[in-house]
Amino acid sequence: MLDISEVAQRAGLPASTLRYYEEKGLIMSTGRRGIKRLFAPVVLDQLALIALGRAAGFSLDEIGAMFDARGEPQIDRQTLVDRADSLDVTIRRLSAMRDGLRHAAKCQAPSHLECPQFRRLMTVALARKKGEKARGSAGAGRFGKP
């Protein structure tokens, strides 16, 4: 059993964030010693998972919908697959942006927005509207209209 400062230190998060995550139902403390929270070591895995989800652009609510407070995936397997699909889209975009940045760093063209290679990369990155719409509204939440 770990107390909050140990979890904080190992996860690289402030204790306040851990309390906030618990309040939101993303993690659970397994008990108290006196008034102090105790966490099972598995919470570190859960926090890693949450960090991953945040890096993927999912909101805390979305992450909460994918995994319960014990870190187990929720039963809606289709949602998990949809999330994975939307990650694919994100990954394709990010790859294009990475390539675009690398290209921009060495390209001599006076205007990058007119450089054919740069534009091709951007087009790749944005060639998703159909795929995204065709599948309904299961996006990662960071794209699309309000």
Next chain:
Amino acid sequence: MLDISEVAQRAGLPASTLRYYEEKGLIMSTGRRGIKRLFAPVVLDQLALIALGRAAGFSLDEIGAMFDARGEPQIDRQTLVDRADSLDVTIRRLSAMRDGLRHAAKCQAPSHLECPQFRRLMTVALARKKGEKARGSAGAGRFGKP
């Protein structure tokens, strides 16, 4: 020349966001007809670039530091390369998360956090601490401690 509603419609963004982006110096209107903004069509490319950057987890300020209001990359080529490198890290994590989600959707293990395959994917996703630290602090801003 496009007026704001046309840009809004084509970019899939509300006009308020376009005004906000202009105020932040991310885009420029090329003039006014009376009191109304006019935009050159190239603004659509810039907006695509901004959307890409946002999807990559960059803040508007970071995007503003990478590209000027005309959409041209700023001269600090090393920064562009650093951003690209940090995108590589992000992409690796997201790929692992995507695989993890796909696996979770079909795996029968009672606890995923104990499923060896799931853990292996997560480990891949998180095996960056060294790489990230070794390169200094050129991250995308979404990772690391405050």
Next chain:
DNA sequence: CCTTGACCTCAAGTTGACTTGAAGTAGTAC
């Protein structure tokens, strides 16, 4: 000429994800 509607500005409000601060509590060390 007058109205209409799409734009404008500027200030204030919203949301998500936390952080901070004040005031309280409880194991441990002396």
Next chain:
DNA sequence: GTACTACTTCAAGTCAACTTGAGGTCAAGG
């Protein structure tokens, strides 16, 4: 038993990225 310290709660504050609302402007149509 008192002090210390690491925790606790709860309310309020912060920050980014927008959004909303009130009141103003202006070109075009009738």
